[in-house]
Amino acid sequence: MSGEGPRTDRLGILLEQFDQAREMAEVRLHGLGDEEYLWEPAPGSWSIRRREEATTPRAYGPGAWVIDKGAPEIPANEYAEVARQAADGMSVAKIAEDWSVSVERVEEVLAFTGEPEPDVVPITTIAWRLGHLHSDFEGRWEWTFGERRQDPHLLVDFTPSASLALERFWATLDRHRASIGALTEEQLDTVGLSQYPHGSDPDDAYIGTLANGNLELIHHMAEIALLRDLWRARR
Known part of the structure; x- marks a missing residue:
């Protein structure tokens, strides 16, 4: 008005x-x-x-x-988001389902240290x-x-x-x-x-x-x- x-x-x-x-x-x-x-x-x-x-x-x-649309993946610029999901109590299995990737891939991301390489998109x-x-x-x-x-x-x-x-x-x-x-x-x-x-x-x-x-x-x-x-x- x-x-x-x-x-x-x-x-x-x-x-x-x-x-x-x-x-x-x-x-x-x-x-x-x-x-x-x-x-x-x-x-x-x-x-x-x-x-x-x-x-x-x-x-x-x-x-x-x-x-x-490509194959499912967790891009490097989302590693921090995966870490936040885990810190908020989301299970590894649920995170894997959320990103449509394997549990092993999520565990790999959570174990990663250092600076990830820039994504090639x-x-x-x-x-x-x-x-x-x-x-x-x-x-x-x-x-x-x-x-x-x-x-x-x-x-x-x-x-x-x-x-x-x-x-x-x-x-x-x-x-x-x-x-x-x-x-x-x-x-x-x-x-x-x-x-x-x-x-x-x-x-x-x-x-x-x-x-x-x-x-x-x-x-x-x-x-x-x-x-x-x-x-x-x-x-």
């Missing part, structure tokens, strides 16, 4: 951050074309591909196009980044506000059309925004309000899950913005 100051409650701050990130993302993605959307900046890039052309071991999607296309974000927001909505039964990997029909991908993505963000905007303080503090099966959501208070969702949107959109800059400067 006119005359009201900015919200300073926990949910209000997160909503304002989300809204600002969404607004900047729309500005930066204006005019995205199909060629740029699918542009692979380097050999071995991850992207979305026709199902019959997929080369990564866990590429997923319900339709003719799938998104690249694939370069990704705008299509991959957008598809990854879309899949994440769609899956977490389903397992928080939806029926909590559909496979998160089968919720987004990936497309080679940049305009269609964006249309669907904005609709998903709109639904997410409407749902979180109606949350109560009690729901923010509810552990397991989100039952999303590919992460620690069931063990976390929802306010933490919500903050992580904002972080995902911000950092992936920043990467997409850089890819757009590189596309324009490629020649």
Whole structure:
């Protein structure tokens, strides 16, 4: 309402951050074309591909196009998170299940000392980044506000059309925004309000899950913005 100051409650701050990130993302993605959307900046890039052309071991999607996904692993930049999970009382078996790796791999990470080597990760296309974000927001909505039964990997029909991908993505963000905007303080503090099966959501208070969702949107959109800059400067 006119005359009201900015919200300073926990949910209000997160909503304002989300809204600002969404607004900047729309500005930066204006005019995205199909060629740029699918542009692979380097050999071995991850992207979305026709199902019959997929080369990564866990590429997923319900339709003719799938998104690249590699074998399960705990990246070096998450070693500290694994240590925190263990310190918080999570069993090695549960941590292994959380990361989809073996118990032996978790034990190896927990026993590691010193500075881990930097992760070697694939370069990704705008299509991959957008598809990854879309899949994440769609899956977490389903397992928080939806029926909590559909496979998160089968919720987004990936497309080679940049305009269609964006249309669907904005609709998903709109639904997410409407749902979180109606949350109560009690729901923010509810552990397991989100039952999303590919992460620690069931063990976390929802306010933490919500903050992580904002972080995902911000950092992936920043990467997409850089890819757009590189596309324009490629020649």
